[in-house]
Amino acid sequence: MLGFSSTISRKYLMAITGLFLCLFLVIHLLGNFQLLLPEDEAQLQYNAYSAFLSGNILVKIIAYVLYISIILHSIDAIYLSFKSRKSKKTRYRYDARKRASKWYSRQMMLLGVILFAFLVIHFYDFWYPFKFGELTLDQQGNKDLYQLVIASFQNIGYVAWYSVAILALFFHLLHGFFSAFRSLGLYHPYYAQIIKLIGVIFSLLICIGYLGIPIYIFISR
Amino acid sequence: MPMKLQLKIWRQKNSDDLGKFNTYELKDLNPAMSFLEMLDTLNLQLIKNKEEPVEFDHDCREGICGQCGVMINGIAHGKPKNITTCQLHLREFKDGDTIVIEPFRAKAFPVLKDLKVDRSAFDTLIASGGYIGVETGQAPEANTTPIPQEIAEQAFDAAACIGCGACVATCKNESAALFVGAKISHLAALPQGKAEREKRVLNMVNRMDELKFGHCTNTGACQVECPQDISVLHIAKLNYEYLRAKLKK
Numbered sequence: 001m002l003g004f005s006s007t008i009s010r011k012y013l014m015a016i017t018g019l020f021l022c023l024f025l026v027i028h029l030l031g032n033f034q035l036l037l038p039e040d041e042a043q044l045q046y047n048a049y050s051a052f053l054s055g056n057i058l059v060k061i062i063a064y065v066l067y068i069s070i071i072l073h074s075i076d077a078i079y080l081s082f083k084s085r086k087s088k089k090t091r092y093r094y095d096a097r098k099r100a101s102k103w104y105s106r107q108m109m110l111l112g113v114i115l116f117a118f119l120v121i122h123f124y125d126f127w128y129p130f131k132f133g134e135l136t137l138d139q140q141g142n143k144d145l146y147q148l149v150i151a152s153f154q155n156i157g158y159v160a161w162y163s164v165a166i167l168a169l170f171f172h173l174l175h176g177f178f179s180a181f182r183s184l185g186l187y188h189p190y191y192a193q194i195i196k197l198i199g200v201i202f203s204l205l206i207c208i209g210y211l212g213i214p215i216y217i218f219i220s221r
Numbered sequence: 222m223p224m225k226l227q228l229k230i231w232r233q234k235n236s237d238d239l240g241k242f243n244t245y246e247l248k249d250l251n252p253a254m255s256f257l258e259m260l261d262t263l264n265l266q267l268i269k270n271k272e273e274p275v276e277f278d279h280d281c282r283e284g285i286c287g288q289c290g291v292m293i294n295g296i297a298h299g300k301p302k303n304i305t306t307c308q309l310h311l312r313e314f315k316d317g318d319t320i321v322i323e324p325f326r327a328k329a330f331p332v333l334k335d336l337k338v339d340r341s342a343f344d345t346l347i348a349s350g351g352y353i354g355v356e357t358g359q360a361p362e363a364n365t366t367p368i369p370q371e372i373a374e375q376a377f378d379a380a381a382c383i384g385c386g387a388c389v390a391t392c393k394n395e396s397a398a399l400f401v402g403a404k405i406s407h408l409a410a411l412p413q414g415k416a417e418r419e420k421r422v423l424n425m426v427n428r429m430d431e432l433k434f435g436h437c438t439n440t441g442a443c444q445v446e447c448p449q450d451i452s453v454l455h456i457a458k459l460n461y462e463y464l465r466a467k468l469k470k
Binding site: 006007008009010011012080081083084086087089090091092093094095096097099100101102105106108175178179182183184185186187188189192 | 321439443457461
C-alpha cells in the first residue's frame with residue numbers, strides 16, 4: 001500500500017498519523033477552553049467558533065486529513081498486531097516477560113480500542129447532531145452546540161465514561177508520543193531523552209485539560 | 222549448604238511434537254553451580270536412569286558466545302538483568318524453589334528438541350547484509366583508516382551483540398529490531414560499512430519481514446533482557462537508516 005510494504009514503513013505511517021492526531025488534540029483542547037468562559041459569553045462565543053469551523057474551507061480540508069489519519073492509524077494498528085499475533089506454538093506456557101516493560105506500552109491496542117469507541121460515541125453525540133441534526137439557534141443565529149455539550153457534561157455517567165477515555169488517552173500518549181519519534185528514527189541519546197520528557201509533560205497537560213473541562217462544568221453548573 | 226530444587230522442564234521430541242512439561246527433583250546442589258552445570262547434573266542423573274537427557278544449547282559458558290538461552294521462570298536468561306543463562310548461578314534461587322524452564326519461542330525460532338531452538342534465522346539475516354564487502358587477503362594496517370574514538374565506541378556498543386536471541390524471545394511481537402538495529406548501527410557508524418549502508422538496511426529489513434519476525438512497538442523489553450544491554454536507540458538508528466535509504470532510492 002503506497003510503498004508502505006515493510007513493517008518499518010508501516011510504523012512510519014503509524015508515527016506520522018499519530019503525531020498529527022497529537023497536534024489535533026492541542027487545537028481541539030484550545031477550542032474547548034472557550035467552554036470555561038462566563039456562561040452567556042461562552043455560549044455565544046463557542047457557537048460562533050463552531051459555526052466558523054464548519055464553514056471554513058481550510059478547516060474542512062484539515063478535517064478530512066483528520067478523518068483519514070484516524071482511519072489509517074487504526075487500520076495500521078490492526079494490520080500490524082494481526083501480523084505479529086502469537087501462534088499456539090510460540091505462546092509461553094509460563095510467562096513473566098512483563099517485568100521488562102511498562103503495561104501501557106504493551107496495551108496500546110486495548111487503549112486504542114477504548115479511544116476508537118470513544119471517538120465513535122463522541123462523533124455520534126456532538127458531530128452528527130451539529131452537522132445533520134436539528135439544533136436550536138442561539139441569539140446570534142448559530143446552532144446551539146454549547147447547550148448540547150453542557151447538558152452532556154451535567155450527566156454523571158457521561159462524565160465518568162469521558163474520564164475513562166481521557167485516562168486511556170493519557171497512557172496511549174505516554175507511550176505513543178516518544179515512540180513515534182523513535183519510529184521515525186530519532187536516535188540521538190540526548191534529544192531522545194528530551195522528547196521523552198516532552199512526551200510526559202504533553203500527556204499530562206492534555207489529560208488535565210480534557211479532564212478539567214467536564215469536571216469543572218459538572219461541579220459548577 | 223546443599224540445595225534442593227524442583228525443575229519443570231519443557232520436553233519436546235522434535236519440531237512437530239506438541240511437547241509438555243516434565244518435573245524433576247534435584248538434591249545436593251551446590252549454590253555456586255551455574256545454571257548450566259545444574260542442567261548437566263540433571264542430565265547425568267537422567268543418563269544413569271536410562272532416560273533421555275534434556276537437550277539445550279551451550280558453548281563458551283563464559284557469557285560471550287550467545288549460544289545458551291532459555292526462558293527461566295518466564296524470563297529470558299532468568300531474573301537478573303543483562304546476563305546470559307550460563308552466567309546465572311543457583312545462589313539466585315532459594316532452597317526448595319520450583320524453576321520452570323522453557324525454550325525461546327518465536328515463529329522465526331522453531332523448537333528443534335526440548336530447550337534447543339533453531340536460530341538460523343539470525344544467520345539468514347546476517348547473510349542478507351550484516352557484513353562489509355572487502356577483498357580477502359591480509360588485513361590492512363588498522364591506522365590507515367582513522368576513526369575517532371567516540372565513533373569507534375558507538376560502533377562497538379552495537380557490535381557487542383552476541384546474537385543470543387533473547388530480544389526476540391522476550392518481545393511481545395517477536396521482533397528482531399534490536400538484533401538488526403545493532404548490526405545496522407554498528408556498520409553505518411564506520412567508514413568501511415558506510416559504502417553499502419543503503420543496500421544493507423533495505424535488504425536486512427526485507428529479510429526480517431520475510432522470516433516472520435514481528436514489528437517493533439518500542440516497549441523496550443529487549444534491552445532489559447539483553448545480556449549486552451544493547452540500547453534500544455540502535456532501533457531508532459535502524460529506523461533512521463531505513464528512512465534515509467528509502468528517500469535516497
